[in-house]
Structures are given as C-alpha cells and as structure tokens.
Amino acid sequence: VGGGYIAVEFASIWRGLGATVDLCFRKELPLRGFDDEMRAVVARNLEGRGVNLHPRTNLTKLEKTEDGKIKATTDHGEDLIADVVLFATGRVPNTKRLNLEAAGVELDEAGAVKVDEYSRTNIPSIWAVGDVTNRMNLTPVALMEGTFFANTVFNGKPSKPDYRDVPYAVFSIPPLSVVGLSEEQAIEQAHGDILVFTSTFNPMKNTVSGRQEKTVMKLVVDAETDKVLGASMVGPDAPEIIQGIAVALKCGATKAQFDSTVGIHPSAAEELVTMRT
Known part of the structure; x- marks a missing residue:
C-alpha cells in the first residue's frame, strides 16, 4: 500500500522473486512529485512485469481468513487476498x-x-x-x-548544505533517476520559456531478450540561457548515468555543452548528448 519510493521498490523486488503483487495507491500514478511522463513510464513497466496496479485506491479493512491469509477490502468494494500486506505510506522522524x-x-x-x-x-x-x-x-x-x-x-569554515540539483533514484526494475527540475517544476518556476528534449528507445539488451520495456530520457532546458535545468531517465543503469549528469548540472552546463560532448557508442548514455528534439 503506497505509491512512493518504498512501495514501488518492494513491489519490484517481490515481483522479481515470483510473488503475485497488488500495489494500491491514492493517486492516478505512483511516485507523486516526480516528472509525470516518467511516472507513467514506471507504471507501464511495473504492469509489464506483472505487478497489478490499483490507482485511486485505499484499503478500508483487513481480515484474517480461515487459512491464515489476509483479505484486504478496498474502497471500491474489491477483495484482495494476500499473504502479507506492506504499508509504505510515509515516515515520521524518530525522535x-x-x-x-x-x-x-x-x-x-x-x-x-x-x-x-x-x-x-x-x-x-x-x-x-x-x-x-x-x-x-x-x-x-x-x-x-x-x-x-x-x-x-571543527574546521572553522561555516558551511550551509546545498540542496540544489541533488540527484536521486527509485530502484524499481528498471530504475528511475532524476536530477534538477522536472518538466512540471520548470514550468512552474521558470521566468520564461523552457525547452524539453526527450528520447525513447529500446535498449540493446532488450533487443536480445525480446522484452518490450523502453528507456526514456528527458532534458529540461531554460530557453533564454540554454542552461540545463533538469534530467530524468527510466531504464537500465539510470542511477549510474544520472550521477554523472548531476556533476554537469552542478557546474551549470548548457545544452550546447551537452551537444558538443562526444558520446560513447554503443551506450544508452550517449542519447543525453545527441538529443535534438
């Protein structure tokens, strides 16, 4: 139960181990606060791997059955039978x-x-x-x-933590990783126009396996300054790739500098320096 990091990650883990997984969450898509397009990709990938998604759904009752299982009743009147129910609906400071x-x-x-x-x-x-x-x-x-x-x-150097352009990841399968502003945040915060560059492709390893999961990448750019405001990726090795992109954003890299960087071929990461639309 829940649509955040923990719920999505455990749904991926348990499904990967062969369990039947039902994921119930209150919104239309999981991972509220992330880029909407990336949220939709994660949801499709979860469904593609066999996770049963129940959007706009809350549990109203949990009951033990005679055979020791748990009957979970939703606010839509649906009954789900489970061995275990995990509530991943938020945390509070342990003080x-x-x-x-x-x-x-x-x-x-x-x-x-x-x-x-x-x-x-x-x-x-x-x-x-x-x-x-x-x-x-x-x-x-x-x-x-x-x-x-x-x-x-201890060092006599007063220092304030800098929370700008902090990269982070959701270790779903495949993972989602982001740094900087989402498209929605950029639209809300930008003082002028923004440019959005995207790339969707089938990773080479999926070509061999026949899996239909797509890798999706996005760059959000300030149209006036050409500064890259945010980067998002869903796909294999996304956290490894976005960690490097975070350095570029921290240094104030522009889209022109991304474009002038030679890519490594064949790799997924090269898409981030070859996006033109």
Missing part, C-alpha cells in the same frame, strides 16, 4: 525516545528537529542532521549535512 523536550530542543508538528541553515537547533550546543530534521530524507544528503556540520564546527 520520541530522545527526550529532546527536556533539553529544550524545539520540534515541529511532525516531530522533526528544527534547525537553521547550518543545522543548529535553538540550543547553541546541539546540532542535528539527517532524516531527523525532515529536510531532504536521503542517505547521501545526510552525509553532506554531516560533512558541512564538521566543517562549520
């Missing part, structure tokens, strides 16, 4: 047992530790980094915050 109130540390409504831009709490001697602060809940981001904290406190 309850820390007794932070006794130290006077302020928490927000979700229980996250409130910090300033340097990760310091309202108590000058207490700092907090990672998911407990509920900023950007990713392991590499927590590592970055810890590094910047160490620079600030």
Whole structure:
C-alpha cells in the first residue's frame, strides 16, 4: 500500500522473486512529485512485469481468513487476498525516545528537529542532521549535512548544505533517476520559456531478450540561457548515468555543452548528448 519510493521498490523486488503483487495507491500514478511522463513510464513497466496496479485506491479493512491469509477490502468494494500486506505510506522522524523536550530542543508538528541553515537547533550546543530534521530524507544528503556540520564546527569554515540539483533514484526494475527540475517544476518556476528534449528507445539488451520495456530520457532546458535545468531517465543503469549528469548540472552546463560532448557508442548514455528534439 503506497505509491512512493518504498512501495514501488518492494513491489519490484517481490515481483522479481515470483510473488503475485497488488500495489494500491491514492493517486492516478505512483511516485507523486516526480516528472509525470516518467511516472507513467514506471507504471507501464511495473504492469509489464506483472505487478497489478490499483490507482485511486485505499484499503478500508483487513481480515484474517480461515487459512491464515489476509483479505484486504478496498474502497471500491474489491477483495484482495494476500499473504502479507506492506504499508509504505510515509515516515515520521524518530525522535520520541530522545527526550529532546527536556533539553529544550524545539520540534515541529511532525516531530522533526528544527534547525537553521547550518543545522543548529535553538540550543547553541546541539546540532542535528539527517532524516531527523525532515529536510531532504536521503542517505547521501545526510552525509553532506554531516560533512558541512564538521566543517562549520571543527574546521572553522561555516558551511550551509546545498540542496540544489541533488540527484536521486527509485530502484524499481528498471530504475528511475532524476536530477534538477522536472518538466512540471520548470514550468512552474521558470521566468520564461523552457525547452524539453526527450528520447525513447529500446535498449540493446532488450533487443536480445525480446522484452518490450523502453528507456526514456528527458532534458529540461531554460530557453533564454540554454542552461540545463533538469534530467530524468527510466531504464537500465539510470542511477549510474544520472550521477554523472548531476556533476554537469552542478557546474551549470548548457545544452550546447551537452551537444558538443562526444558520446560513447554503443551506450544508452550517449542519447543525453545527441538529443535534438
């Protein structure tokens, strides 16, 4: 139950192990907040691998059956029979047992530790980094915050974590990876026109296996400055490829610089430097 990272990843894992998987989520597509086109590709790929998708669906009741299984009833009146039900419907900061109130540390409504831009709490001697602060809940981001904290406190180099152009991935099968702005975010935030370049193709390994999954790539570009604002990819090795693209975005690369880069052939990654439409 759920349409986020954890739900999609576990659906892929269990289906890959041969289990029958029903994925129930509230929206029309899984992975709310990601590029809509990429969300649709992930949904098609899940269905293509045999995951049963139930969009716009909530569970209203769970009952044990006589044979020890679980009958899950949806708000559409459908009954799903399962061995296990996984709820992947969100997380909250794990602060309850820390007794932070006794130290006077302020928490927000979700229980996250409130910090300033340097990760310091309202108590000058207490700092907090990672998911407990509920900023950007990713392991590499927590590592970055810890590094910047160490620079600030121990190296005498006040440093603020930079949350722009942080790459991340959903390890579905095949995976989705993104960096920068989605097309929807770019339209909302841009002050002028944006250009969108896409490429859809059948990976070479799928040609041999006969699998019909397509790789889809997208670049979002500021029309006035030619700066690449975001990159998205669904397909084999997407996280490995987008990690390198993240360096380019961090350096402020333009579409012209992407176009002037020679691709590695034959590879999926070369599509990112040969997109013209």
